[in-house]
Structures are given as structure tokens and as C-alpha cells.
Amino acid sequence: MATAATNLASGKDHKAENFPVASVLLKREHRAPIMAFYRFARAADDIADHPTAPPAEKLARLAAMRAGLTGNGDGVAHALYKAMAERGIDPGHANDLLDAFERDVTIRRYPDWDSLIGYCRLSAMPVGRFVLDVHGEDRASWPANDALCAALQVINHLQDCGRDYRALDRVYLPADTLADCGARIEDLAAAQATPALREVIERLARRTQALLVQSAGFAGLIRDRRLAAEVAIIHRLAESLAARLLTRDPLSERVHHRRLEAAIIAARALAGRLFAKAPA
Structure with missing residues (x-):
């Protein structure tokens, strides 16, 4: 059996991601x-x-x-x-x-928040850790990295919750949160979220905001000023998306930033880092 991934490729590249990848x-x-x-x-x-x-x-x-x-x-x-x-x-x-x-x-279902974060520990946190290692950064920054990367992953899951269910029968919304809110997995197939599903998404968005609070000082821990600027941009984009998930229905409304929106948010975040003091 062939092992090359080419015939399973989606055609998606780094320019289509929610957040910058190896930017200039x-x-x-x-x-x-x-x-x-x-x-x-x-x-x-x-x-x-x-x-x-x-x-x-x-x-x-x-x-x-x-x-x-x-x-x-x-x-x-x-x-x-x-x-x-x-x-x-x-x-x-x-x-x-x-x-x-x-x-x-x-695995297509996650029972609770801890199990979802356990998945993020494998799917998201290593990405940031790799970037930090490439730059020779201190691994003391890993806890802040891990919180930010987990937040980015959960944001992606929330934005794509309908598509993931319809296309892959995969549900990252924790089962206990669905049950607490009276939502059903099948609600993800609808064209618009039910009030119960909206409550699920809002609860998870607020937990994601808590992760972003934990990672708020991440850019300030990074010695490389260019990487610190990119992290600041990513963090600000994530804050904006998490806030949108509190008011927008990912089944029926656009949550992703349009290019101009992302550029404005990035410019503001970059301006905030231009004169920031690099860590000793």
C-alpha cells in the first residue's frame, strides 16, 4: 500500500489557517x-x-x-x-x-473538558513548543505557550463544530457540557444552533477566554522580538475570535476573520509590541 499522503491531500495551505504560520x-x-x-x-x-x-x-x-x-x-x-x-x-x-x-x-467523542485539553496537549501544544525550540527560547515559557495553543485549538473546534460533525461524525464539544445544557449531538447537523447548543458554545468560549488570560504574558517571555510580535498578534486574533463565539452562531454565521479584519487586528497588536522591552 502506498504511504505517500499526496492523494489524500486537501489542498489547504498555511495561507488558509486562522492564525499566522511562519509569517514574514x-x-x-x-x-x-x-x-x-x-x-x-x-x-x-x-x-x-x-x-x-x-x-x-x-x-x-x-x-x-x-x-x-x-x-x-x-x-x-x-x-x-x-x-x-x-x-x-x-x-x-x-x-x-x-x-x-x-x-x-x-476517537470521535470527548467526555469532558479535561479530555479535550488532553487532546490539545498532543494536537496543539507541540506546535508552539517546536517553534520555541527553533528559536532557542527558554522552556520556562511552555506553560504560557500551552495555554495559548490549547485556546487556538478549541477556537478551531468551536468554529468548525458543524462541519466536523457533518463531514466526519467527529464532536469535540465535551459530552458533559452538552448534557448540562440540554443539547444533543444531532443539533450540530442543523442550519442554525438551538438555544441549548448556543449555551454550550458560549460556555466553551468562556473557558477558552480563561486560557487566553493564562497566556496573556506569553509574548513578554520571548527573547526573540520578531517571534514575540507574532505571538502577540496570534493572541489578539484569538481574543477576537473567542469574543465572537459568544455572540455568533458558527452553524449559521461567519466567525473567521476576513483578511482586512485580521490585518487591522494584527497591526494593532504589532504596534503594542514595537516598543516593548525584550526579556533579559
Whole structure:
């Protein structure tokens, strides 16, 4: 069986993401390994999210990507292997991502908030940790990173909750929150959220805002001023999206930023970092 991900590719690239990926703010030498990590993650995500590929095939392809991280393979996994080897970066970040995508193939429901954050620990937190390692940042910044990355992941889940259910029968909204609010999983198939489902989304958006409060000082912990600026932008974009989820229905209304909206928010966040003092 072929192990290349090309015929399962979604065609989505970094420009279609909610948040900046290896933007021009970052130094050129840092953008290449970050893009190698992104392409690896994109390929693995496309495999896990393919609507018709059998689970066994998905798991086999993800296993082949894992082998590529040891130098035994080609394509995006081998490219990432080379990028990590050149910089002495721990492959654990990439392996954690693969664990998350394997969960996406085998697990479709999450019982509570803690289990959802456990998923984010594999699917989101390693992304920020990898970027920090590429920049040689102090791992003392990991708790703030983890809170921000978890918030970004939950925001994506909330925005895409209807599509995830309809296309993949995958529900990231915790079952206990659905039950507490009197909502049903089947509500996600509707063209508009029920009042009960709106309450679920609002509760989860507020928990996400709490994560953003925890990560509010993250940019200030980063020595690299360019990376600190990008983190500040990402944090501000996340705050805006979390606030929108309190008032907008992701089943019937647009939550994602339009390009101009994102640019204005980014400019304001960047202005706030221009004269910020870098950490000692």
C-alpha cells in the first residue's frame, strides 16, 4: 500500500489557517524548519480528516509518516527529519502530533473538558513548543505557550463544530457540557444552533477566554522580538475570535476573520509590541 499522503491531500495551505504560520515577521532562517513542521502537520491532518479513506489505511499512512521521522522514508516526514536533525530539535513534538491524528481516526467523542485539553496537549501544544525550540527560547515559557495553543485549538473546534460533525461524525464539544445544557449531538447537523447548543458554545468560549488570560504574558517571555510580535498578534486574533463565539452562531454565521479584519487586528497588536522591552 502506498504511504505517500499526496492523494489524500486537501489542498489547504498555511495561507488558509486562522492564525499566522511562519509569517514574514520571523527571521528567514527560522521560517524554513517551521514550514517543514507545518507541511508535515498538514499532510497528517489531511490523512486523518479524509472523508472516505478507511481507518486502517489512515493509520498505516500515519505510521509511515512516523517512520519517516527517523529518516526511514521520504516526503514531508523526511524533510522534517532533516530540519530537526540539523538543529538538534526533539522529534517528540512531531510524534505527539501523530498521536493526536491517530486519535482523530479512532476517537470521535470527548467526555469532558479535561479530555479535550488532553487532546490539545498532543494536537496543539507541540506546535508552539517546536517553534520555541527553533528559536532557542527558554522552556520556562511552555506553560504560557500551552495555554495559548490549547485556546487556538478549541477556537478551531468551536468554529468548525458543524462541519466536523457533518463531514466526519467527529464532536469535540465535551459530552458533559452538552448534557448540562440540554443539547444533543444531532443539533450540530442543523442550519442554525438551538438555544441549548448556543449555551454550550458560549460556555466553551468562556473557558477558552480563561486560557487566553493564562497566556496573556506569553509574548513578554520571548527573547526573540520578531517571534514575540507574532505571538502577540496570534493572541489578539484569538481574543477576537473567542469574543465572537459568544455572540455568533458558527452553524449559521461567519466567525473567521476576513483578511482586512485580521490585518487591522494584527497591526494593532504589532504596534503594542514595537516598543516593548525584550526579556533579559
